[in-house]
Amino acid sequence: MKVPFSVLDRQYKKYQEEYEEKALKVLRKGWYILGEEVENFEKEYSEFIGTDYCLGIDNGLNALVLAFRALNIGKGDEVIVQGNTFIATIMGITINGATPIFVEPNIYDNIDVDKIEEKITEKTKAICVVHFYGQATEMDKVLELCKKYNLKLVEDCAQAHEAEYKGKRVGSFGDVGCFSFYPGKNLGCFGDGGAITTNNKDIYDRIKMLRSYGSEKKYHHVEVGYNARLDELQAGLLRVKLSHLTELTEERRKIATRYLNEIKNPLVQLPKIADNCSHVWHLFVIKIENRNKFQKYLEDNGVGTVIHYPIPSHLSKAYEYLGYKKGDFPITEKYAEQVLSIPIFNEIKKEEIDYVIEIVNKYRG
Structure with missing residues (x-):
């Protein structure tokens, strides 16, 4: 699939x-x-x-x-x-x-x-x-x-x-x-x-x-x-x-709930939700060590992903003039090396969600 x-x-x-x-x-x-x-x-x-x-x-x-x-x-x-x-x-x-x-x-x-x-x-x-x-x-x-x-x-x-x-x-x-x-x-x-x-x-x-x-x-x-x-x-x-946004948002929340409840791979860090802060799941972003290897595994198994975002602004060529170097913002940089967005979109099919969960859970590093 x-x-x-x-x-x-x-x-x-x-x-x-x-x-x-x-x-x-x-x-x-x-x-x-x-x-x-x-x-x-x-x-x-x-x-x-x-x-x-x-x-x-x-x-x-x-x-x-x-x-x-x-x-x-x-x-x-x-x-x-x-x-x-x-x-x-x-x-x-x-x-x-x-x-x-x-x-x-x-x-x-x-x-x-x-x-x-x-x-x-x-x-x-x-x-x-x-x-x-x-x-x-x-x-x-x-x-x-x-x-x-x-x-x-x-x-x-x-x-x-x-x-x-x-x-x-x-x-x-x-x-x-x-x-x-x-x-x-x-x-x-x-x-x-x-x-x-x-x-x-x-x-x-x-x-x-x-x-x-x-x-x-x-x-x-x-x-x-x-x-x-x-x-x-x-x-x-x-x-x-x-006029349909609330129902579209609820659909995304249901998809996210399935991921949060059913992705059980200990190598995968699931997103966290803060108290009093609702989430509309524009993206479902996991974190994982050796992200590129995991992304290639998902790609080989037919699961599309995107990295949001691989290069922090302070390390981009556009902002070289600000004078920052690698290591100045270690948490930001660590996230950039670990984040990966998996499929979450309106009208995704149940069997597609099932498959994403299955493939993610099968990964062994």
Whole structure:
């Protein structure tokens, strides 16, 4: 049997009639940028997350870039962020000229909140929390530190649509919440897409301006902005998927529960879930020694996998200028050598889950 790492068309086929009806409606209307679909999606998504405002953005990276720009974070400023995140989080900081200050992850793969305060300096302007792999971060300590040191809080929720901390959805804690709707995300569109959530009217107004060439109204440009708008077609399709997101999330949780309960291989370290932190299982990430050998074994047995992520940002060529070397963040680096994502996607078949569990359990190193 072959089990792919991810298949997107099965979920499409499940709601095919709704998607196609929406796509045709948008195409036939003849209005494709910043229209009713975007406005309705923004309203529905802000209600879903629990914020006053939402802005549709063209992708998750630009959501981060615009977030830090709108918070006036730039050259000479420092932003505290976990070391094991995807590089887009770091790019959102550095594209604005600010400097990322890395903190090691905890056993739940999120930022170790007990190691944040020691990194705060007079240059620190914000903390960027990443709800990694789909699990909410423990937010109480983060909020306490932001208040104590007058810091801005940016949430990178690219992998955590609908995740909650103590019953409150991620993307509603910070000054700004940033989302990606890349097709493989739990709330994925049919191309690139993203969003920003906030409760601050001034931030909302500024990002609304920045995403459209820095214009308050057409041809009246207040700042040098971006072309970073979510289009009507993607917004319409996202509205369809958002209406089903809770059931899609529950499906992923059931798959994860099977893995957690039935993978019994002592060589495999299963993901852990923190108290009060819900998990929406964008990824199911195990850790294992000699990861590459295990990945090859799974590949030889027809099980697709992906490494999220093999090179930490501080060791990437893109960030050589920061001056870090191997060994500077040993936990981050260890995770990068051990993590492996196994198949978890909507409409995965029971026999495929059975097979993944069987093959993982048979591995002997």
